[in-house]
Amino acid sequence: MSAPMLWGPRPTAPGITRFPLWAPDCDAVALEIEGQPALAMTRAPDGWFVAEAPIGPGARYRFRIAPDLAIPDPASRRQAVDVHGFSVVTAPTEFAWQHRDWRGRPWHEAVFYEVHVGAMGGFAGVEQALPRLRDLGVTAIELMPVAAFPGQRNWGYDGVLPFAPHPGYGTPEALKRLVDAAHGLGLMIILDVVYNHFGPDGAYLHTCAKRFFDPARQTGWGEAIAFSEPAVAAYFEENARYWLDEFRFDGLRFDAVHAIEPEAWLRSLPAKLRATCPGRHIHLILENEHNAARLLRPDAASDGFDAQWNDDGHNALHAMLTDENESYYAPFAEHASTKVARALAEGFVFQGPPAARGEPSAHLPPTAFVLFLQNHDQIGNRAFGERLTQLAPPGALAAATALLLLAPQIPLLFMGEEWGATSPFLFFTDHNAELAPLVREGRRREFARFAAFSDPKIRDRIPDPNAEASFTASIPNPAEADGPPHREILALHRHLLAIRHREIMPRLQGTRALGAEATGPASVLARWSLGDGALLTIAMNCGAQVVPCRAAGTLLFETSPGATAALAGGHLPGFCTVALLEQAP
Template sequence: MTSTDNGFVFETSWGPRLVSSGAEFRLWAPSAPSIELAVGDAKGEPAVFLPMEKDDAGWWRLTTDKVSVGGAYGFRLNDGLVVPDPASRRQFGDVHSLSVLTDPNAYRWTTPEWNGRPWEETVFYELHTGTFSQKGTFEGIEDKLDFLKSVGITTIELLPVAQFMGKRGWGYDGVMLYCPHEAYGGDAGLKRLIDAAHSRGLSVFLDVVYNHFGPDGNYLGAYAPEFFHEEIHTPWGPAIAYDEEPVRAFMIENSLYWLEEFRFDGLRLDAIDSIKDTTDTPLVKELAAAVRKRFPGRHVHLTTEDDRNITWHIERGETGQPLLVSGEWNDDLHHTVHVLATHEQEAYYADYTRGSVSQIAKSLATGFVFQGDYSPVRDKKIGSRSEHLPPTAFVNFIQNHDQIGNRAFGERLTDLASRRMVECAQAILLLSPHIPLIFMGEEWGETHPFCFFTDFDGDLADAVREGRRSEFAKFTAFHAAETRELIPDPNAETTFAASMLDWSELNRPNHLRRLEQVKRLLKIRRETIVPLLKNVPANCGSYYSAEDTLAFAVVWTLQDGKALHLFANLSDEPWPLPSDLTPTDLTAGDLVHAYPANADSRLADGTLPPTSVVFRLSDQKLIMGGTA
């Protein structure tokens, strides 16, 4: 780490480094017979080639003043192929062009004292840079920061922004993991966005992908085949060789780079179950420990996605603080809500029972649904016990980019379920003591789809389109080939355009009503729920689920012994509350929220009306008869 007048910049072992005599260029290619530095001209074309020297660890190095800041460079292999820097900070063009030498201290931060926000204050807003605004850039997000703050959002989470091929894509096909996409505004635009967010008290997270590289523009295998294990297969090709120290450093330093140079407040680690690490220490463990060690004075947080329902990485210390990862994305909660709201039960939804609410109640009270239980879909036992963890160890959502975009037509929950069911689910999400996440547009009930889209061409475009359509052959609606032809082509620009947020919907009364409801719920959360989330005891949740209707109750014991009660009836019939929910005065304490407005008065009479939710806060905890 180097101290400067503008703060600190973390020095990585990969990528160029500015020195007094120019810049040091580095590339790990242990089996390459030769590597030359390619110096670009004003048009970004390789013009001069300088030999590099290899050390015993396989690193090729050269210090030279032939490349100035803003100049183009790359590496020429022994077969004549010129490739960009895999740790490029900026590209002259696309992923196949030369890289650009940058000065990491060029940006002047206006919020150098920002130290982040405590984890329990987090309300995630997941967005895709290219479709969030008509500009499709970091600047387009900056234009809407005041709006997001007014809603009650505290944390923006960007889908991956590392450079990928083309201008359109989700970002999970990134090949230059240190390079913010030029189409979005590049490194300078990203820093301006984060600075602007911090000036408004908003945190910013980045989704990062360490389980694979994209299929177009990844040249690592051409000069460093040691970067991959060809014999270990993943859905995206050979596994990354995390037993090689330079490879491991590439990813761990990448996380520190984003948090240090760009001052992100946290990272989401995508699909860590797909990281094929052959070492004794999981990459995530070492990475998270490095993050905790480097930023002791800042609120820096990590979240993970992992369908194994593991818990070792989200365990808490003696005072309840996260030891490694702050929160795990809880797909179980999403799936239970989705099945109850839409009645869909195909593919992975088959593990979740439409006729029972015990799964949603269990997930809300204790974390996962599958905690070592048998999964019929996966034909094995899944998960670890999670009831001892505080609710804040889980990031809950009823929509996200995956669960919308990986549908054939990208439909949102608003189009799949009744309005009352969605509003009940939204209240449960935003007022439960877990960390909530909403997907862009969810706050006003956006009805435009969010589809899967890419910007490939040729054979790769054909393979992605046909592969996408063949994935849906297992669904009843797409058994026939002619119906699969109706699935939007991911490479078509119209598919991308259809996924743009429609901000004009905010001019319509029904969308304004939904927005005001979300604002009200998040205000309640901020003022009533968040102050009770700091010191939550272990095993704080318990639940009751009715056997003959879609109704349940959950109670969480939060800070200072305060008990937050949730009563929910997701059926079309009233629910007479059973006598084994005690004490008899179900309305003891304070009303937090009721939907519809008369639901609390009906609760006082011992009945919960159809499709309704009531939250109450009390010093007295109900005894949940029939809990698991």
Template sequence: MNTNFARERSWGAEILPAGGARFRLWAPAHETVSLVAMPSGKAQDMERAGDGWFELSTDLVKPGDGYLFELPGGMRVPDPAARAQVDDVHGPSKLVDPRAYDWRIPDWRGRPWEDAVIYELHTGTFTADGTFGGIESKLDHLVALGVSVLELMPVAQFAGNRGWGYDGVLMYAPHLAYGGPAALKHLVDAAHARGLMVFLDVVYNHFGPDGNYLHSYAPDFFDDTRHTPWGAAIAYERPPVRAYFVENALYWLEEYRFDGLRLDAVDQIRDDSLLLDIANTVRSRITDRHVHLTTEDERNVTFLTERTDGVAKRYSGEWNDDFHHAAHVIAVGESDGYYQDYIDAPVADLARALAEGYVYQGEPSPFRDGKKRGEPSACLPPAAFVDFLQNHDQAGNRAFGERLSSLAEPDAIEALTAILLLAPQTPLLFMGEEWGETRPFQYFTDFEGDLAAQVREGRRNEFRKWRIFADPKSREQIPDPNAMSTFEASQLDWAKTVHAPYQERLAFVSHLLNVRRERIAPLISSIPGKAGTVLAADGQGLSVSWKLPDGGTLTMAANLSDMPWMPPEEIRERATAGDLIYARADGDAGKRDGAMPAWSVAVRIREPQ
């Protein structure tokens, strides 16, 4: 069987079948560019290939050796599409033969989207080892837990060895600190051998502040007339720029055999045609296995996740911050920042998110100064929404990186976890959430000099509008992102998993996922858009039902308060109809009279009449 899954790219270096390699760089700002072999320093002029491209086929660089591109004036830069670096982002790139890895599971066909239970993790803090190999050592834990998707936060190489990955500058190079290309392929292979899908978080809306040399030879890569929170916008309309990102998506999915991608903050891309190009190209190119694309998009749009005959045309799912924010307000009661949009009726907001997807479907957002946000979303099936109680953003973008386990009571967390994992939406868990990890997940970087100081002060000033950080002295208590202690504090404590109460939480989550797998998952693909109905929602509890095509219903009721709750009499019969498949709170939540004790959840399936 052919296990060479590499495809030729417009950018970067490619091993040639007849020997040697072909190198390409888009450098429209210069008349000449040279290829420099490292460490010998031997150079060879590249040929102009039209439209700003330079190209050279040569045996000057051998597989495994380093190389740089030399610009007029002597400046040497790494390959922006390098498969690997020799060392850090400022040094030589490494010529990698993508055919060298021998795939053990080359015939993996993936799994359907309806199977997805996503587990998001950060490679550097998931284990003490902080590598792809460290993740591999925990794959059996994930299988036993019951998740089906391992989602890696970005791994493209960034400056230094510590960071979330959203400051990547070499978008094709798995970070050496994590193990590099071969180790990443081995991880994906090992996951597939266990029946796990692997997704990768990719960042196409900006480059990091350290190690991006594109401005030096391709200023046209950027549009200085438009800006993002991270600097000049990217000029996606230019063909070489568009090719860089479309080919990057294909690269991870084909060469590394990833099962899916999560595109970060696509609302900041501001060029929906790029998103459509990526999706359409992926769908047309990869037809022999399941591949899934998801987005993070605060606009609350629906066109990217539309279905045709129940099948995703472009993107399989959208991260749903609305679900998280409503649940967080219920559990914690916070009202600062974007939580102010949900403080008035968080239980009703959560019910709407369960029944229809988004909470904000065109209503004005107080947090956004009254601007309307979103569009009607009930047309989408529940599975189109990726819901979560925690993720890297929602923990790490807090001043001290506290997890929900450090902010809310156990009963509230367990009730909301049951809702998350037994609803027909696509659930996501953040690493350590399954045992109630109490270590924080903080924002950390590995910059030096003035940039380190700017990042530290910028991070602290982000919170100046929060009441508790109005005083500059209070902001000084926020951890320094560049301190090693900030990174080390964020590493998971796996020793907790064999001790109470963490062991009990782990068993609880595993049980919920078993119920989901056996009873909920078989229904998900058949639940269409406009299937959800809010039966009841007030300040204490909610009841939501989803129509099944065969005439049956899936119903979830929950009391999200410290006091007993009785659903309204007019919906009680509908809310308690069907077989009880799960009840939290010693089974009391399953009483036929509909009475719900504090922090209880009941889920029922009614067969067609």
């Protein structure tokens, strides 16, 4: 049984709701219910204020913390209009789940598909796409953050009310319908959550609880969050429990946890969350620039997070595919294929000294790493949001796609990637008139260090994040998949994922890497011992030239006819991937 929530409204009796607020900086707080007189809240220990009121679901409320300031509930479950207005009482137990017996899928069956909910048409739009994604071979939908943010459009990482689904995407009930529909199709659904900062507009905790933040520690988003404060630690732990329990998400992806301190809070979280949902597969994934292997569990019986997004693997593959060598690609550009090989064999490329970050990761299974060629960050952090279809030769991209979808690391696709979408994915916001020009100019300054944007006139062409056109341009069009070359790209993804389901996925538990090596400037040869003892070999060449490479075995997949025979003869053709599977004796 989960402990009661400290944060957010909850019913205490039929028609009675209890409202708490942690406001240690306030002398008095009043509960304002729309259409009723204000109700003075009672001071409780440790900076809390509480009140009970004879209201139920649908009632609108806010907290008056000063004569000139009323704020929404920082743990609001629903907003009436936007992040500045009234919060709304919800009915957490009244949704009629159709698939309550769903227990999830084991981690090794994960094939992720990352989506931006707004660009997919809200919760209802994502729900409509589920059968198509199931048929593609996807098993896990990952939603970019849905927590309420200012304005109508945003990536979601500027959220300020972590418990409230963004009103523009749909109601909490619509989100529950999406989760329920996914489960009915055998799909897991994972939510991206942001616990390292709040957005710049609408984060009212600054006004009533300065102890929520630690002024002695600064991050790229301002003052760090004070996880050592019990009320703060409870806020985020309860948020994670809320999404897993009330909304029945199958797991969470935690954004930029390198900004979370103390680490003890993070390390304690997996066991607590899995205990909240006994009998269910709960999957917890990290984004972590520190490459902290100690946070990842080496097997399903141990505590820890299931996996980390393998940015190292992506960066090495991207540098190899595009020859880009600026900014964060610079450390990966030299001998990129050697770094790709290390990512395939050991997980992290950077594993501590002499690198500035990282820990040894070769002891972890390949499934402890989520690998991708594209995601929201890696596309959207580009000035013009170009996808790899605009940056890499088609043959090279096809070869890399085969590696992604057949290698034992957990694969992730970004929406539209499966048909080679031509739409960019731009950085977009909907900030107020004060913030909008600051964000626009700040983004253009970020690119000044790139040679291609050294000219201010060129930087001025970078799309304005606040323009609605930046959002609409980022909406992929699935109808593209009906024509060439998109039809062929989609067919390749379906074929590769069918192979993964049939031959790789059932053998993934217990897989260990046997090693990998660079065979050319854009080619690698990697081998794994799968869980049943079978030997998987993948040879990939993303370059145009033939490279020396030798391997033999039973054909699982080849990009072009005759490539397997060529590989057995000691060379691998250009723009080619061959996968071989030798059954255990």
